[in-house]
Each structure stands twice: as structure tokens, then as C-alpha cells.
Amino acid sequence: MSGAMVFALTIELGAAVLVTWLTWSAAAGKSGRNDLAGVRTRVTMSSEAAWRTGHRAALRPTLVSGLLVVAWCLASIVVTPLRTPASVLVAAIVLLSGALLSIPTAHRAVRRTASDHRG
Template sequence: MIIPATVLTVLAVLLPIVSALCAGGVLRRNHLVGIRFPALQASDAAWTAGHRAAILPSTVLAVLAVVLLVLSYAVPALALWGSILTMLVAIAGFAWGILAALRAARAA
């Protein structure tokens, strides 16, 4: 259970990094990297606004997922439930970041 939690945590850490690269113009609108929903693909302004909005919520929950994962590794008694909680937090980070991105992209 701890391996899937580790993989999801790594992906949760990558989301705010990729979002920052997209919001900063390093990664332009494309079909390979970034949050690729139609609302964000609609224009360069929507792409930038959406990714900018995803940075904070995805960062907050990525940091929490890392803390929970470290605890899962450090305290064997927490391995199972810590891993499950880590995965839920990572998934919540994806959802919150994507929802924030979609709202901002539609408003752009």
C-alpha cells in the first residue's frame, strides 16, 4: 500500500511544479503537458490563468501528502492507514487544483 501512496505523492508534487511552469510561460499551451481540459485549452489567457490558480491548492495538499508519506515510512504502525490517508490527500490535491484551474480558465 505504501508504494502506490509514494507514486501518487510524487505525482502530487509534480502538479504544482508543472502548473508553475505553465503559468510562467515556460510550458506553452500544448496537448502533452499541463492540465489539459478544454477550458484551459481555449486560449493562452485561460491556460495561464488556470495553471496559476492551480498552484496554491495543489501545493498545500502536496506538502501535506509528503508529510503523511514520511510518517507512513517512519512509523510502521501508521503504514497502512497513513498510506491510505496519503493517497486520499494526494487525490484531493489533484481535484482541488483542477477545479481551481477550471474556474479561473472559464473566468479568463
């Protein structure tokens, strides 16, 4: 069971790194709008500028949740009593929470930028 938990925690750790890197890449303008990765909503997909603006705003919650998941997974791998299904679930919930929080954060930033340009 311990080997399976290490494997699952490693997958969670990799997912956190990947999600954080993808968000950073979009925020930096290195990856444009696409159908595979990023905050893909009507608001953020409306233009390249909206895509970058939304991802710049989404980077903070994504980075925080990503760092928390990486730290938690590393601790859970090293500290044997933490190698449980609950630890994997905690990592998944924290990563998902960061992703879900990034959506309204991205939308607010895009809408604020749009209203700034109108006003």
C-alpha cells in the same frame, strides 16, 4: 510488507512532487498547452493566456495537497505504525482531491479574467 509500503509511499511522494512541479511550471509559463500534463479542459486549453491563468489559480490547491501528501508520506515512512495500505490510500485521496479541486478553481479564474477583459 513494510518494504512494499515504503515503496508505495515513496511513489505517492514522487507523484505529489511531480504534480506540484508541473502545475508550477504551467503557471510560470515554462510549459505551454500540451496533451500530457496539467489542467487540460476546454476552458484552460482555449489559449495560452487561459492555460497560464488557470494554472496560476490551480497552483494553490495543488500546492496545499502536494505539501500535505509529502508531509504525510514522510511521516508514514518514518513512523512504522503508519506504514499501512491505509496511509497510501490517504495520500492518494489527498492528492486526487487537490487535483479535482484545481479544475473548478482554474475555470473560475479563466472566466473571471475573460469577463474582466469584456467589461
